[in-house]
Amino acid sequence: MNSYDNRHAANEQYSLRGRVFQKIRDDILSGKYKEHEELKEVAIGEELGVSRTPVREAFRQLELEGLIQIIPNKGAYVTGITAKDVKDIYMIRSLLEGLCARMATEKITKEQLEEMEENIYLAQFHADKGHMDQMAELDNRFHDILYEACDSKMLEHLLRDFHQYVLRVRQKTLSTNTRGRASNDEHRQIMEAIKAKDAAKAEELANIHMINAYDNMVKNGLNDIYGDESI
Amino acid sequence: MNSYDNRHAANEQYSLRGRVFQKIRDDILSGKYKEHEELKEVAIGEELGVSRTPVREAFRQLELEGLIQIIPNKGAYVTGITAKDVKDIYMIRSLLEGLCARMATEKITKEQLEEMEENIYLAQFHADKGHMDQMAELDNRFHDILYEACDSKMLEHLLRDFHQYVLRVRQKTLSTNTRGRASNDEHRQIMEAIKAKDAAKAEELANIHMINAYDNMVKNGLNDIYGDESI
């Protein structure tokens, strides 16, 4: 939450600490480091060819991002997410994506609207072809455009963080063709509400869109995979 | 966003880094370090009698908390918040406090409800006496109880962060006796809705409560103080 914008962009790429941070985060999100696994400073440092210092600083950031938990004098452990956490996130996101859509209705630029239309058009094409990877990519991008369009650094950052956060469990969300199509239809409706300057409708649609995404996720076996406990 | 709960509580008090972190945060929130001021590692280290290492780590946390911005190889600067940021935060908080109240309606324990009642009762007393410091304290505590009661680590953490974040500009929010009373009345209404298990009403009331808090803040001169630019 900052001048909140590009703090990451500014840091993460060029410093050792930033690269270490990204690497570990990716490894957690991709599942290389699993829940409750202990991360040791020296081991990771050696693996990446750096000293403990940047690793430690990266740990501190990861802790605040919520990906690990640091117990003083003991160690850093990969955080588990429970199925309930995921549900909570989606409830929160539902409200905030709604707010974002509402704000975007007033603030969106012509260019952003055009990119949205293009995005939806392309997604239709890839849905027909069954290109799931591209669908996921376009879905991410659609929401990114929305985040940018709301013209609120705070909200944009928050939603990006959440989006990032659920990537761990979202792998298969769009993996069924039917959901891919439905999702893109919902995108279209949101876009049209924004285009028509109907903020209330855009908010409601974005709301529902998130809830549908969550329901679909649950239907496709989130609970089967992760059960009630932490994942 | 973690197992997200007490990571702070676990860390901040016993390690040097934690104490440094708290100290700097307090100094920023209290206004000792002002907007855009540069924080130098050695200076702060000397002031607190520690080396650069814990200071640096504290900086990394402060950055993620959004209180400072670190520009690589250059320095750490106290973050400015714009009036728009504050407005955005309150819009976000309005929704999330509503969600929190809704969830709390189902999950709140008898003890939490009792503490709420006590809190409101006490606040009434201090409002009559004009004890503004205690009012602020009780207001914080009321919301804390609500955050705990919603039984969602994610939401609890998020709201606490926001709450923390706006402390910088909130000093005077409750400083008028009329607002203090009105605020406490709203607390009572929220509490009663929760007690009556009316989740929708609790949500709406919490919603409005936040918006009122913001409106009051604006009325009392947020814009006068900070203008349109960063503060």
Add this chain to the structure above:
DNA sequence: AAGAGTGGGATTGTATACAATTATACGAGG
């Protein structure tokens, strides 16, 4: 006089050394 280049000082970035703490293993005593 204006601008590019250059050098020194200050500041951050990284690595390493040392201290403190915690976990583990082993043995003594019950």
Add this chain to the structure above:
DNA sequence: CCTCGTATAATTGTATACAATCCCACTCTT
């Protein structure tokens, strides 16, 4: 056999040393 305590190893916490970068003033050139 179990428990407790101690010693030792492993790990984190902190301090310091060294490297890289940046900022600013000064000079040299045109």
